[in-house]
Structure formats: structure tokens, C-alpha cells
Amino acid sequence: MSAPRGPLLFKDIDTPGLTGLETYRRAGGYATLSTVLGRQTPDQCIEVVKASGLRGRGGAGFPTGLKWSFVPKGADRPKYLVCNADESEPGTFKDRELIEKNPHGLIEGMILAGWAIQANTGYVYLRGEFGWLQQVLDRAIAEARAAGILGADVAGSGFRFELHTHLGAGAYICGEETALLSSLEGFRGQPRLKPPFPAVEGLYRCPTIVNNVETLVNVPHILAHGAAWYRQWGTEKSAGTKVFSVSGPVRRPGNYELPLGVPLRVLLEEHCGGMRDGMRIKAVIPGGSSVPPLPADLLDTPLDFESMNGAGTFLGSGGVIVIDEQTCMVDSLWNLIRFYAHESCGKCTPCREGTFWMSEILERLERGGGRAGDIDLLADLADNILGRSFCPLGDAAAMPVQGFLKHFRAEFEHHVEHRACLANRRRDAVAGVPA
Amino acid sequence: MSATRPPAAVQAGPLEWPEALRTKVAEALSHYPNRRSATLPLLWIAQRQWGWVPPEALRLVARTVELPETEVFGIATFYTMINLAPMGTYHLQVCCTLSCSLMGADRLFRHLSRRLGIGHGETTPDGRFTLRRVECLAACGGGPCLQVNEEKFHEHLDEAAVDRLLETLT
Numbered sequence: 262m263s264a265p266r267g268p269l270l271f272k273d274i275d276t277p278g279l280t281g282l283e284t285y286r287r288a289g290g291y292a293t294l295s296t297v298l299g300r301q302t303p304d305q306c307i308e309v310v311k312a313s314g315l316r317g318r319g320g321a322g323f324p325t326g327l328k329w330s331f332v333p334k335g336a337d338r339p340k341y342l343v344c345n346a347d348e349s350e351p352g353t354f355k356d357r358e359l360i361e362k363n364p365h366g367l368i369e370g371m372i373l374a375g376w377a378i379q380a381n382t383g384y385v386y387l388r389g390e391f392g393w394l395q396q397v398l399d400r401a402i403a404e405a406r407a408a409g410i411l412g413a414d415v416a417g418s419g420f421r422f423e424l425h426t427h428l429g430a431g432a433y434i435c436g437e438e439t440a441l442l443s444s445l446e447g448f449r450g451q452p453r454l455k456p457p458f459p460a461v462e463g464l465y466r467c468p469t470i471v472n473n474v475e476t477l478v479n480v481p482h483i484l485a486h487g488a489a490w491y492r493q494w495g496t497e498k499s500a501g502t503k504v505f506s507v508s509g510p511v512r513r514p515g516n517y518e519l520p521l522g523v524p525l526r527v528l529l530e531e532h533c534g535g536m537r538d539g540m541r542i543k544a545v546i547p548g549g550s551s552v553p554p555l556p557a558d559l560l561d562t563p564l565d566f567e568s569m570n571g572a573g574t575f576l577g578s579g580g581v582i583v584i585d586e587q588t589c590m591v592d593s594l595w596n597l598i599r600f601y602a603h604e605s606c607g608k609c610t611p612c613r614e615g616t617f618w619m620s621e622i623l624e625r626l627e628r629g630g631g632r633a634g635d636i637d638l639l640a641d642l643a644d645n646i647l648g649r650s651f652c653p654l655g656d657a658a659a660m661p662v663q664g665f666l667k668h669f670r671a672e673f674e675h676h677v678e679h680r681a682c683l684a685n686r687r688r689d690a691v692a693g694v695p696a
Numbered sequence: 697m698s699a700t701r702p703p704a705a706v707q708a709g710p711l712e713w714p715e716a717l718r719t720k721v722a723e724a725l726s727h728y729p730n731r732r733s734a735t736l737p738l739l740w741i742a743q744r745q746w747g748w749v750p751p752e753a754l755r756l757v758a759r760t761v762e763l764p765e766t767e768v769f770g771i772a773t774f775y776t777m778i779n780l781a782p783m784g785t786y787h788l789q790v791c792c793t794l795s796c797s798l799m800g801a802d803r804l805f806r807h808l809s810r811r812l813g814i815g816h817g818e819t820t821p822d823g824r825f826t827l828r829r830v831e832c833l834a835a836c837g838g839g840p841c842l843q844v845n846e847e848k849f850h851e852h853l854d855e856a857a858v859d860r861l862l863e864t865l866t
Contacts, residue, residue, distance in 0.1 A: 339729075351793045351832040389777040390789075390833050392740075392846035425727040430736055430775030433831065447732035447761065449774040465729060508795035508836035515837045550794060550832075580836065582795050596794045600831050606774075687802060 267518025282404045285365040298418035306377040312488035314500030319473030320578040331460035332378045332468045340380040341469040346387045347436035350549035352580025355504040356474035364401035370477035381421045389430040433604035438471040452652035495521035499565035509583030510537045526560040540585040548577020551657030553664020589685035590669040595623035601658035612655035615646040629680035711752040731761040748779040784819040784826035786865045789843045793832035796839030804840045
């Protein structure tokens with residue numbers, strides 16, 4: 262046995278055969294079905310999750326128990342639980358490993374969350390590229406159903422819970438919860454106005470909770486061991502652990518589960534083994550592509566919600582993208598903004614037009630055709646998108662632009678003045694990419 | 697290929713779900729309280745059956761979920777993975793978003809493009825490969841990566857690994 266990969270969610274994740282029901286049970290899985298269902302009231306479960314301090318792991322960090330408490334009581338309308346497994350934020354690849362290796366952990370979390378909000382139906386919305394992962398999850402669901410763990414009478418508790426998977430088909434926007442619901446209902450995946458929030462009026466206009474995979478996988482542990490136990494990890498306001506997905510030229514990229522509050526430098530140097538030979542860190546995007554980057558002198562910032570905000574960025578989804586010194590920041594930002602321009606759903610003008618024009622300006626700068634006013638124009642566009650788009654996609658495109666300009670403006674100016682990159686080890690490759 | 701091209705001219709005779717797929721179609725419909733929600737699942741079933749979603753299949757899906765064909769067309773064109781034109785047997789989708797790009801995805805794409813003699817969105821004359829540069833696949837720690845059709849991702853690739861992969865795709 263090698264050392265556990267993480268304190269909680271990753272502790273047993275590499276156990277051979279964990280995708281199978283028997284192995285999962287031997288590891289203590291589904292024990293909560295007899296200790297929670299019918300024994301603890303839904304309100305008690307919500308209170309425990311509230312007290313645990315668990316916050317949404319998809320990126321927004323909203324308190325999970327509080328979100329659950331917004332679901333209206335009463336049985337006049339069906340309630341729904343939806344798991345967001347769209348995992349579309351660039352830099353993030355944790356939910357995929359959690360589902361691939363521990364599908365029953367998600368199923369158990371969904372049964373318990375379903376009990377807490379009194380939903381009898383759950384859906385797992387997977388991104389379109391996860392067709393192979395849907396098969397893993399469908400097999401686990403079928404196994405659980407055959408064992409009476411899902412269905413009309415969950416583990417003899419009298420609670421009815423059905424679970425289905427739903428495959429998207431290639432649209433970043435469907436990671437936004439209201440767009441996800443539109444997509445699940447068979448519409449184009451475009452966002453809806455909030456309020457009403459999904460907890461009150463969501464799927465099929467019924468009360469709906471949308472939670473990220475990692476959030477839900479935490480739930481069985483919290484309800485089995487209690488809030489105080491869960492708080493042994495993390496900080497006062499950022500309780501528990503977080504799975505960080507690290508990518509870029511570090512020695513050991515991958516998923517790492519750490520207590521919240523561990524400094525970014527510890528993650529990168531101790532866990533990821535530092536940078537590859539001859540490389541040094543220029544910047545780190547700590548929470549998925551939508552958050553502003555941190556320059557190398559802020560690597561001691563603790564990885565928790567508050568500390569990241571204090572450093573001018575966000576913990577986000579925990580997708581940590583490491584950028585080395587020989588990489589051009591203009592080129593990197595252009596890459597990201599191309600993504601947002603491609604993924605803008607087209608519903609609102611600031612996002613649809615703004616992402617397109619930011620991408621055009623960045624391309625001009627990168628290809629050496631930048632003009633004197635381009636950097637200010639870029640900043641102006643980002644300022645006008647932020648807070649003015651229909652859903653967070655516009656903000657997600659504006660925030661990196663602001664962050665890149667804040668910390669690396671000199672590189673952008675160099676592009677205007679010298680019509681070339683300060684440094685760009687990818688230059689020859691990038692030049693071959695058609696617009 | 698363009699995902700926004702309108703469907704080709706009407707073919708003779710409506711298409712039906714093949715016998716072998718009817719259980720799957722019924723199961724997809726049974727997951728939701730209304731038929732409309734099964735639109736995307738049925739488009740997937742059609743695409744897996746025919747390799748793409750030809751106009752006749754689009755009409756079949758529309759009929760099954762009881763929506764106008766134009767509505768289903770509008771949904772199908774929204775999602776990049778629904779193919780409304782024929783595809784190569786192997787759809788090579790190379791992620792070129794930042795994390796993969798930092799690890800050499802652009803070079804890898806160019807290698808594939810030269811090797812196959814096709815650019816982004818094109819299909820080899822023998823119909824074997826379609827090549828596409830795609831956005832983040834959620835395999836960032838394994839970049840550069842690519843996905844063949846709907847299979848599990850190929851990760852940590854370089855030119856030699858891609859060449860070996862191509863040889864297995866016959």
C-alpha cells in the first residue's frame with residue numbers, strides 16, 4: 262500500500278475495484294443509508310452540512326447547507342437534485358477522476374443530498390466529452406439499483422430516489438447552473454434570469470438544487486462523522502479539503518487533495534515536485550481559467566477562499582494552471598479569450614461582442630500588429646463586460662484580462678512597441694495556428 | 697465541416713429507429729417527465745448509429761420528441777459535438793486550450809495536420825480521419841491530449857505517441 266493520496270476524498274480512491282459495489286461497501290461505503298435515512302430528519306442533515314462549513318466546490322464557493330435550506334418545504338411540487346459534472350472550466354479535471362474511480366461515492370452523496378432536500382429524482386449532467394465516463398457511472402447506478410440502493414425504497418428506508426445521467430454535447434456555458442437546466446430540459450444551453458433561483462424555480466420550474474461533483478462526494482463523510490470532525494481540515498471560513506488540479510510544466514501534474522489553507526507554494530513545490538528542468542514560474546492561475554493570475558511573488562498565498570480574494574483572485578474550481586517564464590502572457594491570454602469567444606452562447610451583447618473583440622485585439626497584439634491604444638481598449642472592453650453580462654461567462658472572460666494587464670502590462674506594452682514577444686517558447690508553434 | 701449548414705434536401709420516406717435501438721430510445725424517454733428533455737440523448741443515439749445526424753435522423757428525433765424539426769435543428773446546431781455533416785471514421789479532437797498549449801498542443805496539432813494533409817475541420821479523402829482543434833477536454837494534467845470519437849482521452853502525447861496511435865486506427 263502506498264501512502265494515501267489525500268486526507269478524505271482521495272484517501273482510498275486508488276483502491277482496486279472501488280468502482281464495484283462490493284469493494285465500495287467493504288471500504289465503509291453506503292453505511293450512511295442506515296444511519297441517516299429515516300433516522301435523521303432532512304432539516305437535521307441540512308444543519309449538519311451548514312455547521313460543517315462545506316462550500317460549493319464548482320467555483321462559486323456558496324455555502325452548501327445554506328443553498329439546500331432555500332428549497333421550499335412541502336410536497337406540492339416535485340423537487341430535483343442535479344449534479345453538475347460538466348467540468349468545463351479550463352484547468353479543472355478533478356470531477357472526472359472522482360467519478361471514474363469512485364462513482365458510488367457520488368451516488369451515495371446524491372442520495373443523502375436528495376434526502377436533505379426531499380428530492381426523489383436526481384440527474385447527473387456530464388459534459389459531452391465524458392461519454393466514456395457516463396458508462397462508468399451508468400454501470401454503478403445499475404448496480405446500485407439492482408441492490409435496492411436506488412429506486413422506490415432506498416435500502417429499506419422508505420425513501421424513493423431515482424438517478425439518471427444526462428450527456429451534454431460540447432458547450433462550456435452548460436456549466437452555468439441555469440444554462441445546465443435549460444440544456445437538461447431539451448433547450449439550447451442558454452442561461453436564465455436569476456431570480457428566481459433554481460432552489461425555488463429550477464428544473465421544470467420546480468425547486469432544484471445544483472451541486473458540483475466534489476461537493477456531493479463530501480456529503481457522506483460529513484453526515485457520517487459530523488461537522489466538528491470535518492472541520493479538522495481547512496480554516497474557519499474555508500472548511501474541509503479541496504481537490505486541486507494542477508497543469509502546466511510542473512514535474513508531477515495531476516489532482517491533489519489538500520486541506521484548504523495550504524500555501525500555493527507547498528502544492529507546487531512539495532506535491533507537484535516543482536517546475537520541470539530549467540523552468541521557472543512566471544504566473545499561476547489558481548482557480549480555473551476564469552480567475553486573475555497570481556505573479557510568482559504571491560506564491561505563498563494560502564489556498565482558501567478568503568486568502569485568494571485577498572490576493573486579488575479566486576480559489577474558483579481549484580484548477581491551477583502554471584505558466585513558466587518563457588511563455589508569453591499576451592499569447593496565453595489570447596488563447597484563453599479565444600476560448601471564451603468560442604463558448605459565449607450569444608444571448609447577451611456584452612459577452613458575445615466583447616469576447617470577440619477582445620480576442621481580435623489580442624490576436625493583433627500577438628501577431629505584431631498592435632496599435633498604441635490597443636491595451637487601453639482591451640482594458641475598457643473588459644471593464645464594460647464585467648458585471649454587465651447576463652450570466653457569469655462574461656465576467657469569466659473579463660477577469661483574466663484585468664488580471665493579466667494588472668500584473669503583466671509591461672509584456673503587452675512590449676508587444677505594441679517592438680511588435681514581438683518578450684519571450685515565447687511556443688512562438689513557432691503558435692504562428693502555425695490559423696485564426 | 698460546418699455545423700451551421702442547413703440539412704440537405706428531403707430524402708424519400710421517413711426514417712425509423714432500427715429495431716435494435718428501440719429499447720434505448722424508450723429508456724431515454726422514460727428518464728424525464730416530458731419528451732422534449734430526451735432531445736439531446738436521442739441526438740446522441742442517432743449520431744452513434746449513423747456516425748452523424750443526417751437530416752432524416754434529425755426529423756426522426758423531432759418526431760419522437762414531438763417538436764418541430766426547426767426547433768431540434770436549432771438545438772443540434774448549438775452543441776459543437778452534434779455533427780450535422782458526415783465525419784471521418786476517426787474524429788481526432790486535439791485540445792489546444794492553455795494547459796495543453798503550454799505542453800506543446802499546438803505543435804502536436806500541426807504535426808497531425810501535416811501528417812494527414814488536412815486542416816482543422818477537414819476530413820481525409822479516404823474518409824478515415826476528421827481533424828479538429830477543440831477547446832478544453834478536462835484532461836489538463838495530461839496535456840497535450842486528444843480524444844478519438846467518444847473514447848477515453850489519450851494523454852501526455854508527443855509526436856511519436858500520436859504516430860503510434862494513428863497506426864492503431866485502421
